[in-house]
């Protein structure tokens with residue numbers, strides 16, 4: 001009975017205040033949960049998956065393997081690039097390792113933003129690049145695009 005004396009037991013107002021505080025927290029959690037639930041079932045959610053579908057469509061439309069003639073014609077516009085073992089191939093030479101590596105860093109960012117990555121090799125001031133689209137199983141427009149970007153970056 002000592003334990004329940006006025007001295008130890010929290011005052012009535014304190015209990016009520018704490019209860020209200022807890023209720024506030026509970027309501028907040030409830031509101032956030034309902035908001036998450038609503039966002040999952042409203043068109044906002046669908047529109048984001050719609051955008052993903054549109055993006056995917058754009059990516060997919062770019063992955064047709066080019067014919068031998070198409071590659072040959074495209075190579076006429078691409079300085080320094082040849083076709084080697086079914087891949088676009090070029091060797092770049094720079095004045096130093098730092099320049100070569102700077103070029104690779106810049107092109108790496110372009111490649112990442114395109115979701116398309118080169119096979120490449122760096123020895124001191126030389127960077128050898130081979131481009132093919134692994135998913136499509138041959139050379140595609142994405143390889144031409146990346147080759148063009150590589151030329152632009154190397155000429156800067």
Ligand SMILES: C[C@H](O)[C@H](O)[C@H]1CNC2=NC(N)=NC(=O)C2=N1
Pocket residue numbers: 115116117118119131132133134135136
């Ligand atoms: C899922 C991802 O986007 C694909 O695997 C990408 C990644 N980078 C790629 N890079 C290259 N060169 N060819 C691909 O087919 C390829 N596919």
